[in-house]
Amino acid sequence: MKLHLARNTKLLIAEDQVLAKSHMHYALEQLGFRNMDYVDRPSHALSALQEHTYDAIICSYNLRSEQGGYFLLEQLNESHILPLTSAFIFTSADTSADIVHAIIELQPDEFIAKPFSVNELDRRLSRVLARKKAFKNVYSFMDKQDYEKALAEVEYFLLQPENAEHFPLAMKIKGDLFLITERFQEAIPFFESIINIQDFSWAKMGIAKSFLALNELDDAEREIIQLAMRPDSALEAYDLLAKLQIKQSAFDDALECTTLACNISPQNIPRHQMAINLARITHDYESQFNSAKKVVRYARNSIYDKPDIYLTAARAGVDFAMTSEPEYINSVVKQTNEYLRQLKRAHPKAAVNDELTVIDARLHYLKDDTVKAQMLLSDFHTDHAQHHSTEALLDRAKALHEVGLKKESIAILDAISSRQNENADELNLMATYLKQEKEEKETITLSPKTLNNTAVAQYKRGNLEQSYTTFAQAFRVMPKNPSIALNYLQAIIRARKANAPMLSDTVAAINKCRETLETTTLSEDQNARYQSVKNILKNK
Numbered sequence: 001m002k003l004h005l006a007r008n009t010k011l012l013i014a015e016d017q018v019l020a021k022s023h024m025h026y027a028l029e030q031l032g033f034r035n036m037d038y039v040d041r042p043s044h045a046l047s048a049l050q051e052h053t054y055d056a057i058i059c060s061y062n063l064r065s066e067q068g069g070y071f072l073l074e075q076l077n078e079s080h081i082l083p084l085t086s087a088f089i090f091t092s093a094d095t096s097a098d099i100v101h102a103i104i105e106l107q108p109d110e111f112i113a114k115p116f117s118v119n120e121l122d123r124r125l126s127r128v129l130a131r132k133k134a135f136k137n138v139y140s141f142m143d144k145q146d147y148e149k150a151l152a153e154v155e156y157f158l159l160q161p162e163n164a165e166h167f168p169l170a171m172k173i174k175g176d177l178f179l180i181t182e183r184f185q186e187a188i189p190f191f192e193s194i195i196n197i198q199d200f201s202w203a204k205m206g207i208a209k210s211f212l213a214l215n216e217l218d219d220a221e222r223e224i225i226q227l228a229m230r231p232d233s234a235l236e237a238y239d240l241l242a243k244l245q246i247k248q249s250a251f252d253d254a255l256e257c258t259t260l261a262c263n264i265s266p267q268n269i270p271r272h273q274m275a276i277n278l279a280r281i282t283h284d285y286e287s288q289f290n291s292a293k294k295v296v297r298y299a300r301n302s303i304y305d306k307p308d309i310y311l312t313a314a315r316a317g318v319d320f321a322m323t324s325e326p327e328y329i330n331s332v333v334k335q336t337n338e339y340l341r342q343l344k345r346a347h348p349k350a351a352v353n354d355e356l357t358v359i360d361a362r363l364h365y366l367k368d369d370t371v372k373a374q375m376l377l378s379d380f381h382t383d384h385a386q387h388h389s390t391e392a393l394l395d396r397a398k399a400l401h402e403v404g405l406k407k408e409s410i411a412i413l414d415a416i417s418s419r420q421n422e423n424a425d426e427l428n429l430m431a432t433y434l435k436q437e438k439e440e441k442e443t444i445t446l447s448p449k450t451l452n453n454t455a456v457a458q459y460k461r462g463n464l465e466q467s468y469t470t471f472a473q474a475f476r477v478m479p480k481n482p483s484i485a486l487n488y489l490q491a492i493i494r495a496r497k498a499n500a501p502m503l504s505d506t507v508a509a510i511n512k513c514r515e516t517l518e519t520t521t522l523s524e525d526q527n528a529r530y531q532s533v534k535n536i537l538k539n540k
Contacts, residue, residue, distance in 0.1 A: 005129060006032030012048055014059040014069065015091075016040035020114065024058065024091075027118045031125070042072040049081050056129065057082070061092035061103065070267060071302040073106045078303060084139035087128045091116070101235060101265035134166050138173060151177045168200075175206045184210040201233040208240055212247075220244055235264050239271070242278075246429070251281045259287070262294070269295055269304045276312065277429040281436060284480050285320040289332070292316035296339065300346075307350040308391065310343035311359070315395050318362045322402070323448045323478045333366065354388065358396045365402050366449065374403045390416050390430065397437070402447040413438045444473045451477070452484050459491060468495040472503055475513065482520045485513040489533050510537065 011028065013036060015021040021038065028036060037052070039045045042063060049057070061069040069090060076082040090103050093114040103111050110128045112121065132139070138157065141150035154174045157163055163170070171194055178187035187210045194203040204227055211220035221244055227237035238261035245254035255278040262271050272295045279288035292313040299305050317336030321329045340356065361376035377399055388396075393416050401409035417434050446454060455470035471488040478484050492506060503509070517530050 002126070003032045005126070005133075007034060009033060009055045009129060010035045010053070011037070012045065012052075012054045012057045013038045014040070014042070014045045014057065014063060014072065016060065016063050020060065020091075023115070027116075027121050030118050031122050042068070042075070045072055046075065046081065049076070054086055055132070056087040056089060056109075056125070058089045058091060061090050061099065062094060068301075070102060070106065073108060075303045077106065083143045085132060085136055085143065087132050089125070089128060098264070098266055102267040105235070105265055105268055131166065131169065134163060135169070135173070138170075142177075147177055147181050151181070172200075172202050175203065179206060179209055179213075182213070184213045201227065201230055205233060205236060205240075208237075212240060212244055215247070217244055217247065235261055238264070242274070246278075249432075251278055251432075252284075254278050255282055255284065255287065259291075262291070266294065267298050269299050269302070272298070274429075276316065277433065280319075281429065281433050282479075283323075283477055285316070285323045285478075286480065289313075289316040289320040289335075293335075293339075296342070305346065307343055307347045307352050308389075310339050310346065311352065311355050312391065313339040314343070314359050315391070318359060318366070319398075321366055322362075323481060325481075325483060329366065333363065336363070355392050355395070358392070358399050362395075362399045362402065365399070365447075370403050373399070374405070377403065377405070390419060394434075394437070397441070401441050402449070406441065406445060409441055410438065413441065440477055444477065446470075446473070448474070448477050452481075452487070455491070456487065459487070459494075464491070464495050464498050465500045467491050468500060468502075472509065475509065479512060480516055480520075482517055482522060482526060485516040486526055486529055486533070489513045489517075489537075490529070493533065493536055 011033060013021070013024055013028075015024060015038070021040075025036070025038075037048055037054075039048055040063075045057070045059070048054075059069045059072060063069045063072070069092075073088055073090075076088070082088060087109040089110040089112060090108045091112045091114055092099060092103070095113050100111075109131070110124050112124050116124075135157070138150050138153045141147070141153055151174065154170055154177065157170050158167060158174075175187065175191055175194070178184070178190060188207055191203040191206040191210070194200055195207075204223060208220055208223035208227060211217075211223060221241070224237050224240045224244065227233040228241065230237075238257045242254040242257040242261070245251070245257065255275060258271060258275045258278055262268070262275055265271070272291045275291040276288055276295070279285070279291060292309075292315075295304070295309050296313050299309050314336050317332055317339065321332040321336065324332055336359075340359065343350070343352070357376050361373040364370075364376065365373040377396070393412050397409045397412040397416075400406075400412065413434060417431075417438070444451070451470060451474035455467050455474055458467035458470055468491045471484065471491045474484045475481075475488045489510065492502075492510060495502065514534075517526075522530060
């Protein structure tokens with residue numbers, strides 16, 4: 001470490017373990033650092049960063065109080081408190097795969113595994129500080145979001161031979177600026193020129209992102225699949241592939257890719273929330289509930305720990321219970337009630353009485369107490385919609401439809417849809433889901449809970465045409481339910497034999513039913529019935 005660099009550097013150390021703090025202090029003093037502040041909590045680090053400017057923050061990932069180091073950097077990124085001219089360095093004794101992936105996603109300037117030697121700290125810290133100093137002008141313009149000047153500064157930087165050791169990073173920054181400023185046509189040949197020299201994953205990723213932004217989806221898919229095969233880019237590639245699949249309305253595939261990414265790096269809350277939205281569109285209520293539970297698990301004490309995450313988990317639980325096999329309903333309802341209790345413990349002053357009333361009404365409906373459910377839902381008018389969140393209104397629309405108040409349910413969905421023109425996200429998942437919900441609520445009178453029971457009763461009475469139509473509706477809103485898929489297949493076979501009128505998409509429905517049954521663990525009785533059905537279909 002150059003002594004003048006150490007003496008002129010102001011450091012903030014976030015560490016709460018006494019021995020680790022002592023070792024860090026000794027190592028930094030050995031390297032010549034004198035201007036150091038110490039904190040042991042993320043909230044204290046935030047306060048210090050709001051009051052002072054630091055050249056570097058060295059933070060333990062394993063902070064045991066409050067949010068921990070992960071959520072400190074996440075909050076700094078969210079609030080833009082930490083400028084690009086300052087370095088953020090993680091230290092961690094835990095180097096398991098999910099921790100490393102979580103850290104990489106947050107893009108700190110360096111990651112140092114504990115325990116480390118003085119020489120190791122010297123090497124890593126010197127490199128980071130030298131890099132920040134070299135790119136100070138570029139980062140200053142980027143912090144001000146003056147990307148044109150930042151790009152010009154990078155071009156000038158690349159003309160100076162003395163900067164040669166930093167040229168690879170300068171080229172990456174230039175590529176990032178092309179993407180930020182949406183110069184995708186310029187970006188592609190630039191990234192290709194980089195790859196001709198060295199096969200950097202970031203350059204291949206830049207090509208994939210550019211193709212995706214230009215809606216050249218075949219080219220984008222080709223690049224992304226190659227990146228998914230590389231360990232250093234698989235995570236980001238799954239995210240990009242999910243975006244591509246959403247553009248193609250392949251929501252089941254998008255959910256699969258998002259779930260794979262969630263498994264690789266489970267602390268990323270926005271990705272779990274993406275999985276929830278995709279699961280709703282695909283009617284995968286179990287995946288929706290599982291993703292909502294993971295949000296609560298990983299968001300505790302973070303910037304995401306708000307009443308909404310507990311409400312989302314409870315609502316997902318009700319959705320899942322509403323579409324589950326009877327033997328699983330009590331277990332799911334029990335979990336749902338636990339999230340409501342956690343909400344009250346974590347946010348006792350939250351003003352969520354209206355939201356809790358709707359969930360309570362849906363739980364009463366699940367217990368076949370429709371009168372009580374209707375009573376709980378009666379005190380609401382669509383004029384009040386502006387005072388409620390989209391998710392709260394969606395849940396109320398579902399509840400009203402379940403208890404038979406279809407007109408009122410559609411009115412709320414109309415009120416929500418008018419908001420989406422202003423608030424649609426890039427991928428428009430909410431608009432897609434709202435359109436789907438409205439179409440289903442207008443077409444299907446019965447609730448998911450009632451559909452299957454009604455169809456079975458019709459089937460047993462010999463009302464083939466009615467049961468076939470009702471099973472078709474049930475499978476439309478519960479395509480992952482094996483009992484419904486099996487019942488629907490049997491209804492199709494029986495309706496065909498009786499020459500009853502068939503829906504135009506019957507062949508596609510048969511294939512989708514079989515896909516559900518082939519990817520689910522069936523009971524002994526279900527498996528026997530399915531084998532019989534397969535033999536009949538084979539003969540036909």
